[in-house]
Amino acid sequence: MNETVSSAAPAIELRRATKRFRTPSGGIYTALRDLDMTVEPGEFCAVVGPTGCGKSTTLSLVSGLEPTTAGRTLIHGRPVSGIDRRVGFMFQTDAVFPWKSVLDNVAAGPQFRGTPKKEAVDKARDWLRRVGLSGFEDRLPHQLSGGMRKRVALAQTLINEPEILLMDEPFSALDVQTRQIVSDELLALWELTRPAVVFVTHDLEEAIALADKVVVLTVGPGTVKDTFPIDLPRPRTVQEIRFHPRFIELYERIWSSLRDEVQAAYDRTAGQSPQPAGAA
Numbered sequence: 001m002n003e004t005v006s007s008a009a010p011a012i013e014l015r016r017a018t019k020r021f022r023t024p025s026g027g028i029y030t031a032l033r034d035l036d037m038t039v040e041p042g043e044f045c046a047v048v049g050p051t052g053c054g055k056s057t058t059l060s061l062v063s064g065l066e067p068t069t070a071g072r073t074l075i076h077g078r079p080v081s082g083i084d085r086r087v088g089f090m091f092q093t094d095a096v097f098p099w100k101s102v103l104d105n106v107a108a109g110p111q112f113r114g115t116p117k118k119e120a121v122d123k124a125r126d127w128l129r130r131v132g133l134s135g136f137e138d139r140l141p142h143q144l145s146g147g148m149r150k151r152v153a154l155a156q157t158l159i160n161e162p163e164i165l166l167m168d169e170p171f172s173a174l175d176v177q178t179r180q181i182v183s184d185e186l187l188a189l190w191e192l193t194r195p196a197v198v199f200v201t202h203d204l205e206e207a208i209a210l211a212d213k214v215v216v217l218t219v220g221p222g223t224v225k226d227t228f229p230i231d232l233p234r235p236r237t238v239q240e241i242r243f244h245p246r247f248i249e250l251y252e253r254i255w256s257s258l259r260d261e262v263q264a265a266y267d268r269t270a271g272q273s274p275q276p277a278g279a280a
């Protein structure tokens with residue numbers, strides 16, 4: 001495929017993507033089935049769904065951590081074949097070297113990618129400034145608050161200038177106020193570099209406040225139930241956008257789609273089998 005084709009292609013495309021895992025007892029478990037999803041370059045997509053529906057598995061396919069069993073997963077029009085340098089990740093738990101300073105942690109990514117140390121450190125200093133951590137360069141990660149550690153994680157991820165950013169409940173360990181502040185910082189930084197984002201969350205308010213579209217997955221095997229464009233104005237402040245009348249309308253519409261899936265997942269775990277007969 002030539003560059004013209006790939007630059008016009010969506011940043012991420014899952015086409016009838018199916019993922020089956022082998023279980024410890026030798027059976028097959030279908031986590032995702034025929035999932036179709038597209039994320040355009042620069043688009044912020046949030047994914048919500050009940051517990052165990054395959055949200056993290058979807059990210060694993062896009063990241064190349066797990067191969068797609070059937071169907072296709074494409075990045076910029078090309079099938080994913082392993083870890084791609086254009087893809088950045090941010091998870092619930094921070095990926096830091098606990099013995100390294102904040103500055104060295106942020107500089108580590110570019111250094112691994114071959115940037116000379118001085119240049120990497122200068123760049124790291126600049127990113128720490130952007131996330132409001134100037135003056136904390138010499139601290140060790142455990143000497144920071146949870147919110148500050150998240151800002152380090154943002155700097156660590158964005159310093160590599162990913163074209164695609166995969167975020168798996170990145171702020172769920174934070175208290176509500178800190179979470180909102182860090183979410184605003186994420187939006188401001190996203191506006192600067194505009195990667196395509198897939199943001200997995202259990203929090204529908206967070207999904208609507210951040211995203212350009214919200215994808216609702218069904219109870220497992222996960223597939224796309226509905227996709228809702230979020231036509232709220234930008235720039236947004238997550239603390240305030242939730243008072244917008246349109247926010248409340250969107251919340252009601254999306255929740256009415258999500259509610260049945262959440263209930264079905266709950267019923268399934270309340271004493272029944274992990275997957276209904278014949279689902280695999």
Ligand SMILES: Nc1ncnc2c1ncn2[C@@H]1O[C@H](COP(=O)(O)OP(=O)(O)OP(=O)(O)O)[C@@H](O)[C@H]1O
Pocket residue numbers: 021022023029030031049050051052053054055056057058220
């Ligand atoms: N490596 C694996 N082997 C077997 N089953 C797996 C594996 N990884 C995930 N699964 C199963 O696939 C299903 C989807 O898991 P996944 O973590 O993607 O769900 P999720 O929607 O992210 O869940 P949660 O909302 O609870 O974080 C789950 O039932 C899980 O147990």
